[in-house]
Each structure stands twice: as C-alpha cells, then as structure tokens.
Amino acid sequence: MRRALGIGLWVAAVAAGLAVYVFLPRLMSDFHSRDLAHAGVLFIAIVGLNMLTGYTGQISLGHGALMAIGGYTTAALVVHEHWRDVWTIPLAGIAGGVVGLLIGIPALRLSGLYLALATFAFAVAMPSLLRKFSGLTGGTQGLRFLESAPFQVTGLKGTVTVFGHSMTQNHFLYYLTWGIGIVGFAVAWLIVRGGFGRAFRALRDSEVAAVSAGVAPAANKTLAFALSGVYAGVAGSLLAIQTEIVNPLSFTVVLSVLIVVGAVVGGLGSLPGLVLGALFVEYLPTLAGHFSTRAGVPDFVYGAAIILVVILLPGGAGGLLRRAARPLTSWLYTRP
Amino acid sequence: MLLAFDWSQLAQQTVIGLSSGGTWALLALAIVLIYRSTGVVNFAQGEMAMLSTFVAWSLIHHGLSYWAAFFVTVAISFGGGVGLERAVIRPVERAPVLTVVIVTIGLVFVMDGIARWGWSSETRSLPNAFSARPIEIAGVAFSIQDLGNIAVSLGIVALLWLLFRFTKLGLALRASAVNPQESRLLGIRVSWMLALGWGLAAAMGAISGMLTAPALASFDQNLMQPVLLYALAGAVLGGLESPLGAVVGSLLLGVFINLIGTYVDWIGTDLRLPVALAVILGVLLVRPTGLFGGTPVRRV
Numbered sequence: 001m002r003r004a005l006g007i008g009l010w011v012a013a014v015a016a017g018l019a020v021y022v023f024l025p026r027l028m029s030d031f032h033s034r035d036l037a038h039a040g041v042l043f044i045a046i047v048g049l050n051m052l053t054g055y056t057g058q059i060s061l062g063h064g065a066l067m068a069i070g071g072y073t074t075a076a077l078v079v080h081e082h083w084r085d086v087w088t089i090p091l092a093g094i095a096g097g098v099v100g101l102l103i104g105i106p107a108l109r110l111s112g113l114y115l116a117l118a119t120f121a122f123a124v125a126m127p128s129l130l131r132k133f134s135g136l137t138g139g140t141q142g143l144r145f146l147e148s149a150p151f152q153v154t155g156l157k158g159t160v161t162v163f164g165h166s167m168t169q170n171h172f173l174y175y176l177t178w179g180i181g182i183v184g185f186a187v188a189w190l191i192v193r194g195g196f197g198r199a200f201r202a203l204r205d206s207e208v209a210a211v212s213a214g215v216a217p218a219a220n221k222t223l224a225f226a227l228s229g230v231y232a233g234v235a236g237s238l239l240a241i242q243t244e245i246v247n248p249l250s251f252t253v254v255l256s257v258l259i260v261v262g263a264v265v266g267g268l269g270s271l272p273g274l275v276l277g278a279l280f281v282e283y284l285p286t287l288a289g290h291f292s293t294r295a296g297v298p299d300f301v302y303g304a305a306i307i308l309v310v311i312l313l314p315g316g317a318g319g320l321l322r323r324a325a326r327p328l329t330s331w332l333y334t335r336p
Numbered sequence: 337m338l339l340a341f342d343w344s345q346l347a348q349q350t351v352i353g354l355s356s357g358g359t360w361a362l363l364a365l366a367i368v369l370i371y372r373s374t375g376v377v378n379f380a381q382g383e384m385a386m387l388s389t390f391v392a393w394s395l396i397h398h399g400l401s402y403w404a405a406f407f408v409t410v411a412i413s414f415g416g417g418v419g420l421e422r423a424v425i426r427p428v429e430r431a432p433v434l435t436v437v438i439v440t441i442g443l444v445f446v447m448d449g450i451a452r453w454g455w456s457s458e459t460r461s462l463p464n465a466f467s468a469r470p471i472e473i474a475g476v477a478f479s480i481q482d483l484g485n486i487a488v489s490l491g492i493v494a495l496l497w498l499l500f501r502f503t504k505l506g507l508a509l510r511a512s513a514v515n516p517q518e519s520r521l522l523g524i525r526v527s528w529m530l531a532l533g534w535g536l537a538a539a540m541g542a543i544s545g546m547l548t549a550p551a552l553a554s555f556d557q558n559l560m561q562p563v564l565l566y567a568l569a570g571a572v573l574g575g576l577e578s579p580l581g582a583v584v585g586s587l588l589l590g591v592f593i594n595l596i597g598t599y600v601d602w603i604g605t606d607l608r609l610p611v612a613l614a615v616i617l618g619v620l621l622v623r624p625t626g627l628f629g630g631t632p633v634r635r636v
Contacts, residue, residue, distance in 0.1 A: 059434055106621050112433055113377055114624050117572060121616040124565060128610045257441055264438045296452030303445025310438050311427045 006332040021178055025171045033174040034242070035282065040177030041239045043278035046262040047181070047188050047271070048231020053260070054268035055192055056224040057204035058107060062119030063232050064256030065126040070096040070236030075143040075246040076136060085145065085241045086176065089234055096233015097226045104225025108218055123256040127248035142247025177238050184231060189271055191227070200224055201269075265309050267318020276317035280309070344476040349598045350591055355482035356551075357590020358489030362544035363560075363567035364574070364582040365493065366537035371576050373513040373533045374425070376436040380443035382564030385541030387447050388413040389559060390455050392546050393462055402465050406546055410539045417538025421531040429527070451557045459554035462546065485547050492543055493583050496536070509533060562609055569612040572619050575629025585627060589615060
C-alpha cells in the first residue's frame with residue numbers, strides 16, 4: 001500500500017514538473033522566457049558537471065572551456081557550412097564529449113585540487129587559444145550567425161513553427177533548451193542509479209576499496225569526463241544558438257566558475273536540487289542589482305550570497321530538499 | 337655572432353625578471369602557506385592583495401609617505417586576513433575541499449565588489465618606492481626599483497623563514513599544518529594558527545600588491561588578476577607543498593617568462609600569460625608535485 005503510494009507520489013512529481021515545463025511560458029513575458037532559456041543552458045552544464053564532480057569526485061573548474069568547444073562547433077557549422085542551427089546540437093555534444101575524453105585521460109594522473117588547478121588553467125587559456133586559431137573561430141570578432149546564415153530556424157523571422165504550433169522565438173528557445181535539459185536530466189538519472197553510477201560513487205568515496213571490488217578506475221573516470229563533456233558541449237551549442245554569436249568572451253573562466261557554483265549550491269551528488277542551482281546562478285546577479293546599482297554593490301552581494309549559501313546549506317539545495325522530505329520518505333519506505 | 341651577443345641586455349632582462357618574479361613569489365608563498373595548513377588554494381588571494389593596494393593608495397593619498405603607508409597597510413591586511421578566516425573560513429573548516437574553494441571564489445566577488453564600491457573605476461598610480469634612476473654595476477645599468485623589489489621580496493622571505501624556523505609561534509604554525517590532531521593534544525590552538533596563517537598570507541599579498549603597482553604606469557581593480565595566475569604557476573612549478581619551492585619557482589618563472597618574451601618574437605608581451613598557464617598544465621601533467629614537492633604518501 002505504502003509502496004504504491006510512494007510510486008504514485010513519484011509519478012505525480014514528474015507530471016507536475018512536466019506541467020511546469022509546458023505551461024510556464026504562458027505565465028511570463030517573452031523577455032523572461034529568454035532568461036529562463038539561458039538558465040536552461042546553465043542547468044544542462046551543471047547536470048554534466050555534477051556527473052563528474054558530484055559522482056566521481058573529480059573537480060573541474062574548466063567546464064566553460066568544454067562549452068566553448070560545443071558553441072564553436074555549432075557556430076562553425078552554421079557559418080561555414082550553412083547548417084540549420086538546431087541540427088548541429090548532436091555534433092556539438094559529440095565534440096564536447098571527445099574533448100572531455102581527451103582531458104579525462106591526463107586528468108587520471110591528478111586528483112582533488114591539482115585537477116581543479118589544471119582545468120582552471122585550461123579555462124583561463126581558452127579565450128587566447130580561440131583568438132589564436134582565427135581562421136576557424138573568427139578571432140576576437142567571433143562568429144556571427146545572422147550575417148552568413150539568415151534563414152535559421154531561430155532566425156530573424158521572429159516566430160518559429162514546430163509541429164504546427166507557432167510560437168515566438170524566445171518561447172521556442174525556452175522549450176528547446178529545457179526540453180533537452182529534461183531529457184539530459186532523465187538520462188543522467190538513469191546513468192547514476194545504474195551500475196555506472198555505483199562505480200562512480202565507489203571511486204569517489206574510496207578509490208582503493210572500489211578497485212578491490214573490481215571497479216576499473218581509469219575507464220570509469222574517463223567515461224565520466226566524456227559524459228560530462230557531452231553535456232557541456234550541448235550546453236555550449238544551445239548558448240550559441242540563443243545568442244547567435246560566439247566570441248572568446250562568451251566562454252570566460254567566469255562561466256566555468258558559475259557552473260561549479262551552481263552545482264555546489266544545487267547539491268553535489270544529487271539531481272533534484274540542480275534546477276535550483278541553475279536558477280540561483282542565473283537570477284542572483286539580477287537580484288543583487290536590486291539592492292543598489294552603485295558600482296561594486298551587486299558583486300559584493302553576489303559573493304556574500306554564495307558564501308552564505310555554502311555555509312548555511314552544506315548539502316546544497318538537494319540536501320535541503322532531502323531533509324525536508326525525510327518525514328515523508330521515511331514514512332513511505334518503512335513497513336508498518 | 338656569439339661575440340655580438342648583448343650580454344648586458346641579458347643581465348638587465350634577468351634582473352627585471354627576478355624583480356617581477358619576486359613580487360609573484362610573495363603571493364605564491366601566501367598561497368602555499370594556506371595550502372599547507374588547510375589543503376585549499378585560496379583563489380581570492382589576488383583580490384585580497386588588490387584591496388590592500390587600494391588601502392595603501394588611499395593612505396598615501398591622505399599624505400602618508402610610501403613606507404609609512406606600506407607598514408600600516410601590512411598591519412591592516414594582517415588583521416583583515418585573520419578576520420576573514422574567523423568569519424568565513426572557520427564555519428567550513430571541516431567541509432569538503434570543494435566547499436572551501438567555492439567560499440574563496442565567493443570572496444573573489446566580495447573583495448572585487450568592495451574595491452569597486454569604495455574606490456571609483458578611474459585608473460590611479462602608486463609612487464615609486466625607490467629612486468627611479470638607474471645604477472651602474474660592472475658597466476651595466478640596472479634600475480634601483482627592480483633591485484629594491486628583489487631586496488624587499490627576498491627580505492620578507494628571509495623574515496618569514498626566521499619566524500617559522502626559530503620562534504615558538506613558527507613551530508606551532510608548522511606543527512598545526514603537519515598534524516592538527518596531535519598539535520591540539522599538545523595544547524596548540526590549531527584553529528587560531530589557521531587564522532594567523534591567513535593573516536600572514538594577507539600581509540604578504542599586500543606587500544606583493546604594493547610592489548607590483550608602482551612598476552605600472554597606472555592600475556585599477558584588475559591589478560592582481562595576472563599576478564595571481566603567475567603566482568599559481570610559480571607555486572605549482574615549485575610544488576604547492578613547498579614554501580622554498582614557491583619562491584624558487586616564481587623567480588625561475590619570472591626570469592624565464594621575461595627572457596622568452598624578450599628573445600622569442602613570437603611570444604612577445606601578449607603571449608606571456610598563456611606561457612604561464614602552459615607551465616601550470618605542463619608541470620601538473622609531468623610532475624604534479626613540482627620541483628621541490630615530495631611524493632605524497634597516503635594511508636589506505
């Protein structure tokens with residue numbers, strides 16, 4: 001009986017989440033859907049980072065650079081090869097995954113803070129690398145979609161028609177981004193609750209114990225890096241589609257830092273809180289700006305909020321949700 | 337061809353490299369101090385130093401001489417560092433590494449915010465600490481400022497070494513970094529030692545900032561961002577565990593980057609920072625413990 005009730009509640013939660021996804025744009029302006037679409041990009045990157053940092057314990061401060069790989073893959077295909085922008089998303093994911101794999105192999109030698117430093121250096125160096133290979137990347141100017149490919153799905157027309165439904169461009173971007181985000185979230189959930197997730201967590205908690213239980217550390221860690229890279233690549237691609245321009249400043253080290261902050265605030269090693277982590281990173285600067293627009297004040301409020309949240313919520317939003325739901329979950333999953 | 341080589345230019349450029357390497361060494365030492373005692377790299381070290389430099393600017397602006405402002409700023413920064421540790425690091429003392437890293441990243445925004453809040457964004461400059469006129473040694477002209485920078489940096493390093501090597505406080509600081517539990521049993525207040533470490537690190541960052549700023553024609557709130565990256569590269573090169581390594585690594589890096597920028601046209605001045613980042617990546621991949629770090633031993 002309680003088991004059936006538990007499954008029912010679970011289904012209801014998923015249905016409620018999907019309903020929010022479908023009906024949210026009706027409740028808010030076009031402009032706000034664009035912000036939400038941007039939050040969706042961060043959400044996808046955060047889910048990917050959480051797979052790496054939350055489940056295998058490898059800290060990456062360089063996911064913004066992986067997003068740059070995806071973003072530039074999309075931009076190069078659209079501008080140089082005249083692809084339609086949405087069809088480049090899978091390729092951008094693959095590109096991000098391949099680069100993630102390539103980073104994951106040397107990363108095996110490093111752990112903890114050393115890996116954080118190496119990925120940090122990678123993220124800081126990325127903009128200069130992008131400027132250096134200007135033939136492909138357009139150098140400092142970057143790549144603009146509109147000049148070379150005016151007939152994109154999300155082009156100048158202002159409205160987009162999908163399956164007979166006509167909607168504004170911003171609504172389309174919202175549905176596209178969060179749709180991919182929800183699929184990515186579900187895939188991540190399936191991965192972390194299965195055998196791979198168990199192997200990842202075992203490596204995080206004790207590598208020696210995991211090895212003696214037959215988990216291959218090298219294969220699993222690089223796999224996590226590659227999977228995480230796929231998410232980052234897709235996120236970067238969606239960011240490029242939304243902004244319709246990529247340049248070296250689209251993917252600075254600040255982006256990498258924001259993804260890590262979102263993952264920690266959302267709760268490492270748990271999935272439900274990550275939506276809140278993404279919304280935190282997206283909307284905190286706006287909220288901080290409400291205090292005072294005087295130079296410096298928003299930065300101060302932003303930093304102080306990050307510190308406060310990390311100190312007050314050690315498990316992130318995910319930990320808070322779990323604690324809040326504990327009376328219910330323990331009632332549901334104990335035999336009467 | 338070899339005869340035509342300009343040896344005096346080599347000597348001059350080496351001294352300039354040692355001068356900037358010396359200022360990086362102080363920040364690198366600050367990073368290593370905190371890393372040894374808490375296992376965390378303080379990403380806010382550069383912004384803390386920047387804020388200290390702005391305090392020094394204000395003091396000088398209100399009529400203090402450079403050296404008076406120097407010592408007052410070091411004292412203020414020391415107090416600020418201790419206060420910061422008590423306020424934001426102590427609550428996460430037992431938290432995972434990543435949590436503390438996020439707190440220091442939050443501090444980056446906070447420090448930057450305070451500096452932009454309190455001081456306008458116009459560029460400003462700090463007076464030279466030393467005479468700007470050149471001095472001739474063995475027929476080669478060196479700037480007194482560069483030699484002074486090297487002297488101050490190495491002097492601070494020597495003072496710090498004396499503190500750690502010959503005082504009871506230094507012994508307590510080292511003990512609580514190496515073995516906190518047993519130090520606590522011996523009556524050392526380990527938590528306060530961490531706060532003192534933060535104070536020392538903030539003071540050294542302040543000195544680094546106050547030596548960096550006068551060499552530039554003007555500076556703003558972004559003053560220490562490149563210095564932090566160079567200092568990280570120097571600390572990684574020498575080994576994050578080793579204070580001596582941080583100093584030697586930073587000096588080597590300073591000379592290397594200055595010489596490569598002078599003699600390799602392709603690098604020039606704009607690719608110096610990527611060279612430092614390449615050093616970080618290269619060292620971490622080839623020898624993560626750096627030049628002076630021992631092989632880490634882990635108990636299973």
